[in-house]
Amino acid sequence: MVDKRLHKTPGKVDWDEKHPDKFRGDVEETGIGFMGYDWSSKDDQFKVYLHYDQLYYWKYGEVSRLGKGFIDGEFWGTKCPKCGDKFFPPRVNCWNLDDNLEKTEWIELKQEGIVHTYTIAGWSGKSSLKRLPFVLAYVIVDGCKTAIANELRNIEPWDAEFGMPVKVVWKPKDERQGTVTDWWFEPADGWEPTVGDTPEKERIKELCAPVYEWVESMK
Ligand SMILES: [Zn+2]
Numbered sequence: 001m002v003d004k005r006l007h008k009t010p011g012k013v014d015w016d017e018k019h020p021d022k023f024r025g026d027v028e029e030t031g032i033g034f035m036g037y038d039w040s041s042k043d044d045q046f047k048v049y050l051h052y053d054q055l056y057y058w059k060y061g062e063v064s065r066l067g068k069g070f071i072d073g074e075f076w077g078t079k080c081p082k083c084g085d086k087f088f089p090p091r092v093n094c095w096n097l098d099d100n101l102e103k104t105e106w107i108e109l110k111q112e113g114i115v116h117t118y119t120i121a122g123w124s125g126k127s128s129l130k131r132l133p134f135v136l137a138y139v140i141v142d143g144c145k146t147a148i149a150n151e152l153r154n155i156e157p158w159d160a161e162f163g164m165p166v167k168v169v170w171k172p173k174d175e176r177q178g179t180v181t182d183w184w185f186e187p188a189d190g191w192e193p194t195v196g197d198t199p200e201k202e203r204i205k206e207l208c209a210p211v212y213e214w215v216e217s218m219k
Contacts, residue, residue: 005093005101009061019071027055060178062092065106067178073170075111077144078104088144095145111168112188113141120157120204122211130218133211135160139185154186158204159193 018024035049060067066089069076077088082099088109094102118137128134128151135157138147152160153169165188176182195201 004103007062007092007103009059023055029054063090066090069108070180070182071173071176071178073173073176073183075109075141075168076106077109077141079107080104086142086144087146088141089146089148091146109142109144111141113139113166113168113185115152115160115162115164115166116140116147117162118152118160120160120208122207130215132215133157133208137166137185139166148180150180151184152186153184157208158201161194164188165191 030051030053033051033053035051037049038047039045065076075088076090077086078090078092079086080094080096080099080102081104082102083094083096085094085096086107086109087104090106091104094104096102116138118135120133121136122133124132124134131151131153135152135155136149137152137160138149139152140147152166166185167188168183169186170176170183171181
């Protein structure tokens with residue numbers, strides 16, 4: 001008897017969409033290439049520039065529907081047929097010990113959620129520096145038992161709240177890459193902060209002020 005809990009991705013895949021198809025075979029990979037160097041005789045410092053050029057792929061394997069869903073503007077999570085727990089990000093096997101690693105099933109989720117917890121980022125990777133300071137939230141989507149992290153935009157950082165309802169906003173389809181950066185969270189339509197100015201909000205505003213100033217200085 002085949003144990004359904006055990007599963008693997010197929011060795012050979014019959015892809016029916018290759019998007020785009022034109023780069024395959026056309027990418028000239030150079031690996032690490034030497035670009036040049038700087039030398040300072042005054043400060044006795046030497047620096048070498050290397051450019052790394054490598055095409056790589058990232059197989060989604062058992063959670064492939066998650067990535068394709070992002071391309072299509074859909075949220076796909078999983079659900080355990082035994083206990084009904086729902087997961088987003090998806091889990092391939094149920095986590096409940098009583099369910100003996102039951103294999104989960106795919107379900108399309110509503111694109112709405114509740115902020116489980118959050119933090120305010122005062123520093124980030126290069127691609128999002130100019131959006132600082134921003135809110136990073138773990139959100140429970142459509143009643144799932146796992147929470148997914150993403151940016152919560154279109155809100156003053158000090159107004160973010162635990163338990164607040166959020167919606168999902170997508171990048172235009174032709175800019176999506178099948179990753180979590182294809183979308184972000186925003187407060188649900190009609191949501192207003194439940195409290196006005198508080199000493200805590202003032203404290204956060206003060207902490208954010210130098211970050212806004214620094215971002216302004218970058219423009
Ligand atoms: Zn279960």
